[in-house]
Amino acid sequence: MTSVDVDVVGELRSVLADGVVVSDRDVVDAYRGDRAETVQAGWPIALVRATSTADVQAAMRVAAAHRIPVVPRGAGSGLAGGASAIDGCIVLSLERMLRLDIDPAGMYAVVGPGVINADVKLAAREHGLWYPPDPSSYTFCSIGGNLATNAGGLCCVKYGVTTDYVLALEVVLADGRAIRLGGRTIKDVAGYDLKRLFVGSEGTLGVITEATLRLRPLPPAACTMVATFDDIVAAGRAVSSIMAVMRPATLELMDRASVNAVENYRRMGLDTEAAATLIAQSDSGGAQSVEEIAAMERIAGEHGATFVATTDDPDEGEMFLEARRLAFASLFDLGTPLIEDVGVPIDRIAELVGGVERIAAEHDTLIATVGHAGDGNFHPFLSFDGNDPAAARRAEAAFGAVIALALELDGTITGEHGVGLVKAPYLVDQIGADVLEISRQIKAVLDPQNILNPGKFV
């Protein structure tokens, strides 16, 4: 560390309470990155474990005064490298900001950024209420990270993504000012929609220090269908046909490789021979759910499903979803991961899943595909031997090919994980130079010194 670094760390210590500022390399090491394993994280000069909005403001003021980059982070469960430390930065951890208050009459939660997604769900449930967004990582990802990436999940196909549940935000700006955006009303068009500009901005425009999240009544118990196909393209077509006539509560796809990974990880009796497995739910309620599941069964049959099972037992249904949720954990075990998050329009799903199979073969790389099929959002999960440079090169090429395919199909490079570092090189291909330039100008308004998570995103 240079003497300049030491001064900044000293200044941070002088304005923050004992224990908030950490420079011990062993501790700091655990805060340098997220789950994007192919990204090389830098070494920060200090870790700030903020306990309050005032802590965040104090840290930002010191950073602004010395023009030190700040990398905000939640639980570190991100998959795109958005929380990767930069050499010489301050890592600003929000994990200790754990306010969690439910207002049952107002049907909202006031939540600190460090609160784990599952804890919000649990607290809401005690009042018969529900916070829908459910990334597969919901047991260990934080609301702050969910907001930073506009996280989705399994139930989004019917219930929308994180931004759809944000009533209000408290944000600390690059200069240390705290502002409040939005309010407690469901509809609000007073002023620009700045709230939604911050959601999904991956820590590049400000640091979200509190969110007021809308809660819903708990939905009726779900009925579930599982269908297997010996052709993944046919499964993709079944998804489009289901979406054309109803709004399922969940509509997930797993390909053979991901089913096998899960089955090896935890014996569940899944069909490891099927080319694709669909898991779908309806929670419209009572007889209507049963009818919708029957309609899905019919559609699956029309598209050549080799096996269909349905259940109105919520626990059994939850078990099928659990298989889907375990996919990432089991795939992480197979090798070095490189995880896609592409999305395509609803009528291009079959082309995407078929194309990914081709790309895997062409680049001799294992790609296991799981995804929120009803939203057209897929996670082709590339796995390779990290010690084999040739394998790594093939995986990188396959990664780029999948992204190129998604864009060719009028799709997106990221549906819910964020751009981070992993997808930053591809962003301009999607949004174009003019929009990227406008994005940079807007960032410059809010962060004129470019100290908030620089080098990511825009």
Add this chain to the structure above:
Amino acid sequence: MTSVDVDVVGELRSVLADGVVVSDRDVVDAYRGDRAETVQAGWPIALVRATSTADVQAAMRVAAAHRIPVVPRGAGSGLAGGASAIDGCIVLSLERMLRLDIDPAGMYAVVGPGVINADVKLAAREHGLWYPPDPSSYTFCSIGGNLATNAGGLCCVKYGVTTDYVLALEVVLADGRAIRLGGRTIKDVAGYDLKRLFVGSEGTLGVITEATLRLRPLPPAACTMVATFDDIVAAGRAVSSIMAVMRPATLELMDRASVNAVENYRRMGLDTEAAATLIAQSDSGGAQSVEEIAAMERIAGEHGATFVATTDDPDEGEMFLEARRLAFASLFDLGTPLIEDVGVPIDRIAELVGGVERIAAEHDTLIATVGHAGDGNFHPFLSFDGNDPAAARRAEAAFGAVIALALELDGTITGEHGVGLVKAPYLVDQIGADVLEISRQIKAVLDPQNILNPGKFV
């Protein structure tokens, strides 16, 4: 007109086809304002009736070169004065941009800003699809205006507002460049959410020249409940109780004054004695809808409803909704209108509707309240004798008092109509000076000369 004006008009004529540029005062007069009758509209130097994105670009380039304000407008059905002309401006009408293409497989519509909301619904329905947002003015408001204000409507309580259906936008910027935002995927977190920054920006950041709108499958036919109360506060409490346990497809409130206005306008056999009437629907489907309507009936009873009727006949249900939709038309007949659009949190509804009754009495002003009660979004409709200055002053004071009450209840000054001119003076009270300043800075990025609808909004 000064010689400078004439030059600008001549320049517009030289770059635009015959008939696009109009300076005839009789024609222009009809394009000077919207339905905010208390606003004094200025006189433009010219009206441009654009037929294409290229027309809009050409007009913006001329305006930018001469620093002439541009007031974009759709169908002129706005209620907040957002489309009021400014002296010396160019009024840019989008009413002739009428592209309307439905892609049934992709489940989206590509729509020009001049297309009437109802025409999108109709075109979608031919393919078994649905465009939900339904302002009461849906038969005569345009998609461009809906996007400019982020319009809501009756079905938003379950299905969301305009911004929730925008997949992509084409926008012409102040300098004449055209950009595209978003795409065709349902989930997309690639880059900042600029699409949603333009939605609701009331023509101050750019001119929306095309929108790709998401369509849904048609929902099941709705069941309907109508309940009357002899106490409007009790009706408000019933609304909160319903929202706590389910998501109705519609949940509207009409007070006695609005029911009477409708009944005088068109004899429908409504109960003109009731203090408040609730109209609610469930479209969960089949038996589930019947069950939900029964639950609503129970809740209405618990809150002292004096009369409840339910029906599973969609036509009969539509008739009740029609009464609600006629409220504005019938209230416009009563005198000079001044229309609120306040929103409050779901648990403050009873306080708002009770407070509005008090304010009406205190200011000796007729206030008829209708509203999207399930969203907490209400339209207290003030009506006064425009020829009586004292009555106008009382109405203005009452208007301010309702806004102050909404803010006191943690509410918003506008839920779906927009800020426009009518609510511009109150905006800072809601969002604060810092956020207003940031909004201005963001506008300056996109419109450095402040030529896009200046003087409104920010």
